[in-house]
Amino acid sequence: MTTQDERQNKLIRPSHYITMDDIIREGNPTLRGVAERVALPLSNEDILLGEKMIQFLRNSQDPVMAEKLELRAGVGLAAPQLDISKRIIALLVPSEPKFDEEGNEVPSKEDYALNTVMYNARIISHSVEEAAIATGEGCLSVDREVPGYVVRHARVTIEYYDKNSEKKKIRLKGFHSMVPQHEIDHTDGIMFYDRIDPENPWKMREGMQIID
Ligand code: NB4
Ligand code: NI
Numbered sequence: 001m002t003t004q005d006e007r008q009n010k011l012i013r014p015s016h017y018i019t020m021d022d023i024i025r026e027g028n029p030t031l032r033g034v035a036e037r038v039a040l041p042l043s044n045e046d047i048l049l050g051e052k053m054i055q056f057l058r059n060s061q062d063p064v065m066a067e068k069l070e071l072r073a074g075v076g077l078a079a080p081q082l083d084i085s086k087r088i089i090a091l092l093v094p095s096e097p098k099f100d101e102e103g104n105e106v107p108s109k110e111d112y113a114l115n116t117v118m119y120n121a122r123i124i125s126h127s128v129e130e131a132a133i134a135t136g137e138g139c140l141s142v143d144r145e146v147p148g149y150v151v152r153h154a155r156v157t158i159e160y161y162d163k164n165s166e167k168k169k170i171r172l173k174g175f176h177s178m179v180p181q182h183e184i185d186h187t188d189g190i191m192f193y194d195r196i197d198p199e200n201p202w203k204m205r206e207g208m209q210i211i212d
Contacts, residue, residue: 005045008084012048018056019069023140024083026191031141035078035085035187037120041165046088050117050163053077053090061094074140076179078186081141087120089183093176114176118160121184124169126153130205133178134212137192146193148201152181154209175211 011018024030038046059065060074079088093114098106132149155173158180162168172180182192197203 004084007082008045008049011052011082011084012045016052017059017069018052018082020071020140023081025141025143028083028141030080030083030085031186031191032189033080033085034189035080035087037087038161040119040161042119042161042163046086046119047163049079049082049084049086050088050090050119053079053082053088054092054115054117057090057092061092072140076183077140078183080186080189087187088117089121089180089187090117091115091179091183093179114172114179117163118158118180118183119162119165121158121160121180121187123153123156123181123184124159125157127155129154129207129209131174131178131209131211133175134210136196136201137178137182139182139192141186142191142193146196148193148196149203149205149208149210150178150182150192150195151197151205151208152178152195156181158184174209178211 010016011022057074057077059069060071066073075093077090079086091114092112095111095113100106130151131154132151136147137150155171156177157169157171159167159169
């Protein structure tokens, strides 16, 4: 028997890199539970876990590290995916690549549109308009493809606590709003395919924005 605290203490050891072996897969009941809010001000353990989650995402997007550690690429991660039933999510979304006058890509190595750990994140308001990623979604806890539009809010306002235990509010739209919605769902036991129409997965809904 291992307790959640024991699992968290292993994950946050300085020498540990989070890999796919740390990520639980569908069928594990933790993914269907509602995660607990974290205590504030944040404990060192919860701050360190957030840092490890961001490190995982950075490694997963680095071709060399991803191959070495056999990681699938990710732009978000939620603590329940590590079998830690806490409301902690990490978001790491690279900025759009920039191009000069000749159309060459300007290398911008560490440039992120979103690079945040959110504690106790909640959607405090959202648009009536819906949106979905054109290609559908994948999940690091799901080892199969589930095709279809994952219907989400087009715009959200999220309230959360940052790594300094400070309360923040952020408005997000487009792709940037899809990532935290996928992660907040994990803290509520919701999987992306719960939001796909089972009858007609690629059915276009009235006014739904398609993000590509
Ligand atoms: C979370 C996302 C699924 C849809 C859209 C996308 C990828 C995930 C899951 C919304 C949130 C992880 C967490 C990607 C990816 C684009 C940016 C930068 C360079 C490769 C990377 C690939 F990896 N989803 N994977 N899935 N999840 N875009 N990109 N690229 O991130 O299960 O709960 O490195
Ligand atoms: Ni996921």
